[in-house]
Amino acid sequence: MNWLNKLEKKFGRYAIHNLTLYLIGGYIIGYGIYALVPGFLNWLTLEPGRILSGQVWRIISWILIPPGGNIITTIIMLLLYYSLGTALERTWGAFRYNVYIFSGILFTVIGAFILYLITGGVVQGLGGYFSTYYINMSIFLAFAASYPDMELLLYFVLPIKIKWMALVYAVFILYDLARGNIVTRVAIISSLLNFVLFFFSSRNVKPYTPKEQARKAKFRQQAKPHMNYRNGAHHKCAVCGRTELDDPTLQFRFCSKCNGNYEYCQEHLFTHQHVQ
Structure with missing residues (x-):
């Protein structure tokens, strides 16, 4: 991806570092809104029809809507995705990680508008289908592709390699695609399109795998005195x-x-x- 290399050279200094922390901060704001004024969340969803009517903040405000679940599972999920996202940022660099996350957000917005055009604006409540769930899933899949042999403790007890967990999630995603309607399919595909673009290009993946990064770091260390x-x-x-x-x-x-x-x-x- 030569275009990405060129963009990094030109705009790399503007990359947002610790982006995952800001995403989690957005979730915390969303949980606060849900606890204090839950009805206000309806004003944050990704609704193309209402965006075209002037509610332009919905283009970005939907990423504040937090995932569902009880307080324990939510805390575990946030800690997990913070560690995964931070590891990816260290491996790829801040700029490429920014492109990965923001492209997932952008593709989701584009998918919502495509679906709005396909349905002719008849289907109401499209915002309920578009969330950060699959964007978070793309972080997990990206981490599994970069660190396939790393082990996680399933339910804090059973050690399992993350590549097998990713394979199970991929099966669930394919199942959702098979049984879902057009709305579900567009929501899933658009949210995961960033993963498809990044990881179906071996030229882009190989230089940023942990093994390759470690090799380069060792080489730079050996070459530094010379x-x-x-x-x-x-x-x-x-x-x-x-x-x-x-x-x-x-x-x-x-x-x-x-x-x-x-x-x-x-x-x-x-x-x-x-x-x-």
Whole structure:
């Protein structure tokens, strides 16, 4: 996904760090509204018809509506998704995690409007079908795809690898798709479309798996003592001797076929003689 790399270089500094914490904070606000003025939640749902009538806040306010459940299961769920989301942000980086979450929100909104057009605005209460449930599910599936062999304690007792839990959830999702009506299907597909786009592209997944991140971190640690050159330069071509101080537009890469930490500029990366 070259477009994502370009976006990250240009807008990466604007990424929201600890995004999962803000999402959970939104749920807490939603629980507060439910406890104090439960009827007000009806003004927050994702209703395309009412949005087109001027209630534009519904485009974003629906993410405040918290998942159902008792207080114990809710606390456990929030703690779980905080740990999963934080781990994903550390693995992918804040910008890519932001794109993943916000694309899920955007696709859900688009799905709601598509459904509104399909039904001709006849079906009322579409907002009840669109929630953050499947967006939270996409976080779980993304974590399972990144850390498939990590074990969780099911009911705090039974250890089970997260990839098997994800497989069970996938079966439930497919079952909901099979038995559900058009409204249910559009809601599920639109909410999980971000997961489909991210994880059906191996070029996007592999560089951001935990194993690959650990390998890169180890390599940077080993190469660090060799990356301090004259006048404070951090990159130097082993062929021509130029650094980023000589030409800021130069790009440098290490060669995996050379024995040792040899770095080359873009002009000599593919033309140099390998050091054996």
